[in-house]
Amino acid sequence: xxxxxxxxxFYSLQGEGGRxxxxxVFVRLQGCKTKEACYQLGIRCDTExxxxxxxxxDQLLREIEKMDxxxxxxxxxxxxxxxxxxxxxxxxxxxxxxYYQALETSGLQPTEANFDYICxxxxxxxxxxxxxxxxxHELRYVRHKGQSIPEPKVEALYYCISPHSxxxxxxxxxxxxxxxxxxxxxxxxxxxxxxxxxKVL
Numbered sequence: 673x674x675x676x677x678x679x680x681x682f683y684s685l686q687g688e689g690g691r692x693x694x695x696x697v698f699v700r701l702q703g704c705k706t707k708e709a710c711y712q713l714g715i716r717c718d719t720e721x722x723x724x725x726x727x728x729x730d731q732l733l734r735e736i737e738k739m740d741x742x743x744x745x746x747x748x749x750x751x752x753x754x755x756x757x758x759x760x761x762x763x764x765x766x767x768x769x770x771y772y773q774a775l776e777t778s779g780l781q782p783t784e785a786n787f788d789y790i791c792x793x794x795x796x797x798x799x800x801x802x803x804x805x806x807x808x809h810e811l812r813y814v815r816h817k818g819q820s821i822p823e824p825k826v827e828a829l830y831y832c833i834s835p836h837s838x839x840x841x842x843x844x845x846x847x848x849x850x851x852x853x854x855x856x857x858x859x860x861x862x863x864x865x866x867x868x869x870x871k872v873l
Contacts, residue, residue: 673761676732677702679724679752683739686748687867689791690810690830691774696746697736704752704778729765736771749787750776760785779804779826798825812863817849821857832863840868 680700686692702724727735736747747766749758755777763785766773774789779801791810794801802825811828816836824831833853835846842864854862 673729673759673765674757675726675728676757676762677724677726678732681732681735681739684872685867685870686774687870687872688834688863688865689812689832691789691791692863692866694746695744696748696774697740697744698748698750699732699736699754701749701751701754701757703756729762733766733769745770746772746774748774748776753778753780755781755783758783758785763787792826792828794822794824798823802826815846815850815853817845819849821853821860831860833860834863834865837865837868842868 676699678699679702680698683695683697686694686696740746754775758775760783763773767786772788774791775783775785775787776791776793777783778795779792780796782804789810790805790808791812792801792805792808793812793814805826807827809828810830810832811822811824811826812832812834813822813824814834814836821833833850835843835850837843837846847864850862854860
């Protein structure tokens, strides 16, 4: 298995989506092939792409065990785009150690890995997403004021709308717009980045 380049590694609460409030070790992998597309969409990524450390799977496991101490046994692979690096073998390695693994992905590329939970936050065209995924646990779209409700081609257990934030500040206009979107489209649910309100990573 290849080593993994990690930008951040921390133990905290999931702040948004269908698993909000759960304790997890977040493994934020370095780099993302869709970052230019995000910039064009006005989406500011919460990953910086320059720094980071390289870990073998065994080294990463030891660091995760120090943080989690076996209490939650939950990993969230996030980024950037985790699937730029993460392979089926990596996922199986941590599954064999008893870890529940959630993925946060842009939808740019498919995966055959046995994730327990997949959150798809599309940053590419819907036809590309639909080619790579048929169904996921969670779809999460970021919306600015004035943007319409998404029309995804992928099935999900949870359909989430998240207002675009100004750094660590929830943008009131975007929030009000997303609330109205959900009220008009009750298949969807509001997903605010609660970790920013809780003041945790």
